[in-house]
Amino acid sequence: MRVRNPRTGEYDFEFQECSPETIRSTARKLSANQIAWYRSGIANRIAVIQEWKQVLISRKELLAGALAEDTGRSWETTAEVEWVINSMDKWCLVAKNFYDQHNEWIPYPIVTVLSPWNFPLVLSMIDTLPALLSGAAVMVKPSEVTPRHVMVLKETIDLVPGLNEILCITPGTPAAGAIIADTSSLICFTGSMASARKVLQAASKKMTPVLFNLGAKDPAIVLSSANLEMAATAIVKGSTTNAGQSCLSFERIYVHASVHDALVDLLVAKSKALQLADTHLLKGEIGPIIFEKQVLTINTHLEDAFASGATLLTGSRKCEQINGGYYCKPTVLVNVTQNMLVMQQETFGPIMPVMAYDQLDEMIEMVNSSAYALGAAVFAGTEEEALAVAQRINAGSVSINEAALKAILHYGDSVSFNWSGVGGLRIGPENFSRFVKKKYFHF
């Protein structure tokens, strides 16, 4: 398979997708080895993960370099690598506590992880690490859009004795994913609704359970009492990190009418201060749109908004092609209405559509009417005032006076609402309960 470079538009990388036969024979091998891995105990599994951590640290620059080529962006890449390495200690500690309490729980033998291209390393490891620690063998299929870093990751796996006997990572298309899923006893899927439906159809053949982490349309809610400077900083950061290609991005901003203009002025100023990293990876904050097809979605949402009366205050009227890559500037829209695509569907770009509200109840109804409900943030003068609103928002995780705290703090059990996710707690100590089945003995 030939792979496009998001900065140049050139197909400058190639990899060989696994054949169905190889996938099936690998699954058989993993399945045979899983029993010993589970029986080896939690202390041994933690030791193996810790050894892997040391190898990853020693190859950190190689990994980050390949991941930067995959994604075309810089600081988010470094953050991703650090996040994953740090998460290994966290998961080991949580796993120890969990299994000390629940030693009769039994893991699904083979867990399949199907992961996306937007945070390719974090979003494959977020399921792989706890699944491995649970005693499962794991087959990971990262997106075919960002396969370069996977080659480095494979090398690190081969350097840890025994690890490649229970962990296989191989990039591929959704078709390869379907075959991998077919060999699995539990599927973890992170990606789009369209792909999710296909996975579910495939899984229904064997009634294989699937844990879904799907799209999002997270709102930022700014009450009249909010510190606007602080809110604007958080919103611009929350909307533009990874050029908006994040499930935790703010994709719609609801602000009380009395402070609408003041907030918008701040959003515009802060957006203008951010530069595209179009000439050099390390120059500027906003990287390219990683997946070419996403450009069409962003453009369609923008076009629809303008056709229905939205006004562009700063940013891009459509994605701009520069040196072969596609870029979208931090974009602030006003005069938006709830029925626009940009307020309804996942855009996955650095777009801030801002809508004024008068009545709190009406605003909360609009917020809760979304098909998605992953996270949200509320900005207010006091934490108490913010919490009172947060309690009425249908979303698994609500940040108070900050953006995407879930990703930074990474604790607290929560479950996505509506279409954002199905099946269990992904962040927080209860994560492990997703990978095991509980057994009870009746006397």
Place this chain on the structure above:
Amino acid sequence: MRVRNPRTGEYDFEFQECSPETIRSTARKLSANQIAWYRSGIANRIAVIQEWKQVLISRKELLAGALAEDTGRSWETTAEVEWVINSMDKWCLVAKNFYDQHNEWIPYPIVTVLSPWNFPLVLSMIDTLPALLSGAAVMVKPSEVTPRHVMVLKETIDLVPGLNEILCITPGTPAAGAIIADTSSLICFTGSMASARKVLQAASKKMTPVLFNLGAKDPAIVLSSANLEMAATAIVKGSTTNAGQSCLSFERIYVHASVHDALVDLLVAKSKALQLADTHLLKGEIGPIIFEKQVLTINTHLEDAFASGATLLTGSRKCEQINGGYYCKPTVLVNVTQNMLVMQQETFGPIMPVMAYDQLDEMIEMVNSSAYALGAAVFAGTEEEALAVAQRINAGSVSINEAALKAILHYGDSVSFNWSGVGGLRIGPENFSRFVKKKYFHF
């Protein structure tokens, strides 16, 4: 819809299935009322369930009478009605404890319960009661095979002020179930794998989560040290209750070769002591096969077993038609092999295929090779010896020296393995976590 009577074979009952329009407008009504139901608090919800309990007690005989006509059997009917009434106190107590601890959890607004014909009352109420207590509105679609008792149940609901605003129960075909499921935010399904696949396909349109309770092929394992008299009593009871039409039935018996003949003699003697209740509902222990199509499955499994060398020691070579109903005597088979249908697929009849084993490891491998893994039982001379084997069985619930303790004791969180179930703990205090989503506030 005309409905067959399982004792006479006559179509002596009729009911009107809800139209798709009625279903959709009912769902809208329930959805609108659910918010107030949830906000009314756990104390109020418990009070409503307690009031319903009093109404049910006052109509107990009517309900049991209709349910006996639905199912054609007597003592299991009384037990079902008692079980459901008693479970109301239990769920109220558990709900109080659960919501005192988890007051930030938010229910799915509309829960759909699709329930089967084998224990029609228990298996609709087992999901409905905790869902209601969680603050959800509930639409129940019991099987169209056993609708008579539903009419009585509807009357009891109408007698409790407010209850019919958040609870609707209407029997219907799988087609009606698909429409009900389409209006739902969470689906609880109990039934066959074939129907489950259809539900999952329908649910995948809106990615509605589905909790499945599917088939089973529970083994009884008898070690050489077991008290054979006690084991035989439990096995015959566990295999023949409800004429074997139970997901908790023993459907395969593994016994150590040294005690095979002695156990088989006891099984035959105890089976012969049970009478068909073919002439009168209250005369004899074994009722009819409730669902006509199930007769074909039982006959196919028996035919296949005999064609492959199984020997009938007592019971029916095939289901017998008596006075219009179909009956199967408690049936003991020997010379069975693991590859026979009767050892592989769910039979749902009072059949005990007995297989001798020499090596413990080989037996456990056979036990765990099943596509199903709901429960199991181990019989041994000491609880320690039984537990050592139980720990190696892949099943959510293992009874020690008894049959189906899960149904009787009804505590202990467990999860079904393999095809027997997907999605959460049904019995035990964690049941409630199935109906709510957890939310976390990050400061």
